[in-house]
Amino acid sequence: MRGPVLLLGGTGEARELAGRLSEAGVEVVSSLAGRLADPLLPAGEVRVGGFGGVPGLTAWLQEHRPAAVVDATHPFAAGMTTNAAAACTGAGTPLLRLQRPGWTAEPGDDWAFVDDLAQAAALVRGTAFLTTGRQGVGAFAGLPGRVLVRCVDPPTEPLPAGATLVLARGPFTVAEELALMREHAVDVVVTKDSGGPMTAAKLVAARELGIPVVLVRRPPLPAGVAVVPTVEEALSWLR
Incomplete structure (x- = not known):
């Protein structure tokens, strides 16, 4: 053309x-x-x-x-x-x-879809692993438990009181995601339904560990x- x-x-x-x-x-x-x-x-x-x-x-x-x-x-x-x-x-x-x-659930996945980040925050129980990007992190500011936040650049919105911030750019391997989730004793993964293989390793790791995943719909x-x-x-x- x-x-x-x-x-x-x-x-x-x-x-x-x-x-x-x-x-x-x-x-x-x-x-x-x-x-x-x-x-x-x-x-x-x-x-x-x-x-x-x-x-x-x-x-x-x-x-x-x-x-x-x-x-x-x-x-x-x-x-x-x-x-x-x-x-x-x-x-x-x-x-x-x-x-x-978007991603498709496989056997062993425990997924819950929500419409926005506020609904995602309402479903969090225990230690949450947030991979929703730096925008919108403020929706989780009121969470009472420990929160692992991973993004490329530092968020400008308030972080939860018990937050651990990890600045890193993917893609990440399944082994890396498994190690991170075990290190921080993650109870739930919160992410957006971005789709594609570049960021899917966290879903595989959650499946292997039996951890539920909350996904925000597109x-x-x-x-x-x-x-x-x-x-x-x-x-x-x-x-």
Whole structure:
């Protein structure tokens, strides 16, 4: 296809797609939210920071006229996904949502799905292992027990009184997750239904240890947006 392509990124799939497009000679501009202090950068041109909501993104699309927009942001980046759908409609730009499937429970899993972090906090009993990211940690500030919080950058919201903060970037192996959960005597894992193999080791470890998992459901996607689950299908759509 003829570029350029605006790629709303920040995920492993986005970096893979940017690399594949660049290798094929397609001009790609990757946009990152800028929430991480040291993000993993994709191939090609990179812009960091927001567009200024729907009006700002619409103006950018009208000025730069990309052939298409691929929204490959995190499954929980609902604001950006909603803004992209509205802006692309306003600018008449084709839009594709690249989103990996959510996780599927396997025999031995003890999962409970909730709609938000507040509901997740209400289900916590004992020592909790939070892997929900640094945003929204404040929902767990009132937990009375010990809490293990893992994220890439330090949270800006208040941590629970009994919190232990681990700053680390995955992926993590099952052995690493098992060791961490045993070390901190974890009773429940709290995470978001991000999907994909990159962060699934904690679910395998919880299964092996017989630990329940509380998963936050994904936000709904805007109506009418084309969605594909893999980079290969995104490339086919772009062609």
